[in-house]
Amino acid sequence: MDVGRSEPLHCTALGKALLISFPKEKIKSLLSGKLEKYTRSTKTGVKSVIAEIERAGRQGFAVDNGEYRDGVRCIAAPVYDFRGKVAAAIGVSGPVSRIGAKKIKGIIKEVKSAAGRFSRKLGYKKQINRTIALDSHKKCHCEKRSGEVPKGSP
Numbered sequence: 001m002d003v004g005r006s007e008p009l010h011c012t013a014l015g016k017a018l019l020i021s022f023p024k025e026k027i028k029s030l031l032s033g034k035l036e037k038y039t040r041s042t043k044t045g046v047k048s049v050i051a052e053i054e055r056a057g058r059q060g061f062a063v064d065n066g067e068y069r070d071g072v073r074c075i076a077a078p079v080y081d082f083r084g085k086v087a088a089a090i091g092v093s094g095p096v097s098r099i100g101a102k103k104i105k106g107i108i109k110e111v112k113s114a115a116g117r118f119s120r121k122l123g124y125k126k127q128i129n130r131t132i133a134l135d136s137h138k139k140c141h142c143e144k145r146s147g148e149v150p151k152g153s154p
Helices: 013-019 024-030 046-059 101-121
Strands: 062-065 072-080 086-095 129-134 140-145
Touching (some): 013 046, 013 062, 013 086, 024 046, 046 062, 072 101, 086 101
Antiparallel strands (some): 072 086, 129 140
16 A cells, blocks of 8 residues: 555545544535445445444444455544544554454554544543533532543544
């Protein structure tokens, strides 16, 4: 692979990770037209690609299991900016023989961790939602709920 080379969005882990924060209609627009089939594993139906992107958003990482190049697996995670929008993606690619079932969980953890570090450097902070309620004396009380973050964030 050449550094800086363009690759398709629909069948690469990096492409899917970049699309995580896009609305479904925007993804449909970006994937309009014929999706090229690179290997037997390439998904060419827009609905199935969107379902995979949505799953990646819930998990916080995307996977390419030989969808772009036979025998190559990639795990990628989105990098968020200060607005909570995906600004980039980071991933690890290698032969399926080297990124097998025993190693994949550890690689996912490392990729997500690296994406989290880059996100923080770009000013990303996990959002904290506050519930504001008025008591019977019309005084404001705030309840802090931590851990609620944008879908798929590190």
